[in-house]
Amino acid sequence: MTKAPLFTPVLIAGCAILLLNFALRASFGMFQLPIAEEFGWPRAEFSLAIAIQNLAWGIGQPLFGAVAERFGDRRAIVAGALLYSAGLFLTAHATTPAAMQLLEIVVGFGIAGTGFGVVLAVVGRAASPENRSLALGIATAAGSAGQVIGAPLAEILLQSFAWQGVFMIFSGLILCTLLALPFLRSPQLATRAELEESLGHVLKRAFTDPSYILIFLGFFSCGYQLAFITAHFPAFVTEMCGPIDPNGMLAAIGITTTSALGAASIAVIGLTNIVGTITAGILGKKHTKKYLLVGIYTARTAAAALFIMLPMTPTSVLLFSAVMGALWLATVPLTSGLVAHIYGLRYMGTLYGFVFLSHQIGGFLGVWLGGKTYDLTGNYTMVWWIGVGVGAFSALVHLPIREAPWAAKVA
Numbered sequence: 001m002t003k004a005p006l007f008t009p010v011l012i013a014g015c016a017i018l019l020l021n022f023a024l025r026a027s028f029g030m031f032q033l034p035i036a037e038e039f040g041w042p043r044a045e046f047s048l049a050i051a052i053q054n055l056a057w058g059i060g061q062p063l064f065g066a067v068a069e070r071f072g073d074r075r076a077i078v079a080g081a082l083l084y085s086a087g088l089f090l091t092a093h094a095t096t097p098a099a100m101q102l103l104e105i106v107v108g109f110g111i112a113g114t115g116f117g118v119v120l121a122v123v124g125r126a127a128s129p130e131n132r133s134l135a136l137g138i139a140t141a142a143g144s145a146g147q148v149i150g151a152p153l154a155e156i157l158l159q160s161f162a163w164q165g166v167f168m169i170f171s172g173l174i175l176c177t178l179l180a181l182p183f184l185r186s187p188q189l190a191t192r193a194e195l196e197e198s199l200g201h202v203l204k205r206a207f208t209d210p211s212y213i214l215i216f217l218g219f220f221s222c223g224y225q226l227a228f229i230t231a232h233f234p235a236f237v238t239e240m241c242g243p244i245d246p247n248g249m250l251a252a253i254g255i256t257t258t259s260a261l262g263a264a265s266i267a268v269i270g271l272t273n274i275v276g277t278i279t280a281g282i283l284g285k286k287h288t289k290k291y292l293l294v295g296i297y298t299a300r301t302a303a304a305a306l307f308i309m310l311p312m313t314p315t316s317v318l319l320f321s322a323v324m325g326a327l328w329l330a331t332v333p334l335t336s337g338l339v340a341h342i343y344g345l346r347y348m349g350t351l352y353g354f355v356f357l358s359h360q361i362g363g364f365l366g367v368w369l370g371g372k373t374y375d376l377t378g379n380y381t382m383v384w385w386i387g388v389g390v391g392a393f394s395a396l397v398h399l400p401i402r403e404a405p406w407a408a409k410v411a
Contacts, residue, residue, distance in 0.1 A: 080113015
């Protein structure tokens with residue numbers, strides 16, 4: 001019997017969309033200092049804008065998942081790309097904190113329409129059962145590849161353009177995702193029982209299932225840690241890291257300032273995450289997903305605690321970035337695969353979208369608290385330790401999850 005191919009047009013097109021989506025999304029931390037310096041805003045103002053973006057992204061994810069399942073995946077992605085582009089274009093003209101914060105709602109919804117909730121559902125339906133976990137890992141890794149290029153691209157562009165000009169360039173770039181749409185066709189792989197169930201019935205069933213609630217709660221820390229690091233780590237490194245040796249290896253490859261090191265750290269996270277997410281996809285095919293998630297959250301917690309307790313040097317920054325990157329989005333193929341495994345494929349986009357909302361509530365708090373505590377205390381220590389605590393919480397809440405298809409649990 002011929003094996004189903006892993007790399008299909010749907011997977012390749014989905015990877016292209018996620019790569020571009022996350023390249024732009026991962027660059028926002030690079031605008032923290034330029035915007036604060038131009039307007040003299042407190043750090044909390046831009047942090048709140050990015051926090052609102054994360055929350056809008058989370059609220060938009062189940063909404064776009066439902067739109068995709070009702071009207072079609074490609075229509076949902078078109079709407080998302082247009083909102084993303086419009087939000088970036090308008091943000092370039094914002095001159096007050098309130099205006100920027102309001103416009104980040106538009107950007108957040110745009111990210112949702114071109115992000116994991118919609119695209120992973122398409123990839124999951126198109127993949128064969130034996131390839132699904134790995135296909136989800138590869139698609140997630142494409143987002144990491146975008147992170148590799150996003151922050152350094154923003155750093156390079158900021159050398160030649162004002163931050164407003166870079167936002168305008170990004171506004172045009174996101175529309176390139178529309179070129180992948182002709183290839184984004186996938187069958188509706190679902191059982192007869194799944195096709196006969198209404199979305200409302202499935203949601204009611206999920207939200208009364210303790211396992212779904214635990215998955216929802218467990219994804220919170222992932223969003224908290226990732227959003228905080230994406231938004232604040234470049235500035236954190238710029239201001240707090242020890243000096244870079246002018247005769248050392250970093251200087252030899254062009255990293256001569258802590259600002260450049262901050263951008264490079266985000267790229268390192270993205271680079272090692274490519275390996276981490278694909279590895280998670282492979283392991284999720286053979287091992288219990290909930291235990292893999294417990295291991296990832298435990299390792300994240302340990303890495304974050306060690307990093308904040310030790311002196312910050314260029315070496316420790318890059319080592320932490322490499323370790324955290326390997327664990328960065330490794331949770332995504334496992335969590336989305338867990339949802340698909342337990343609750344089926346028919347409404348995977350919406351069900352994963354609600355789980356992702358928890359991720360983005362965590363993201364909102366991570367970004368906002370980062371800016372707020374910095375303005376109050378002059379450092380990120382407290383918000384960093386909160387991240388350590390919620391990471392340990394997520395490791396624990398995955399343990400009681402019953403990893404079995406819903407039909408088998410009922411039986």
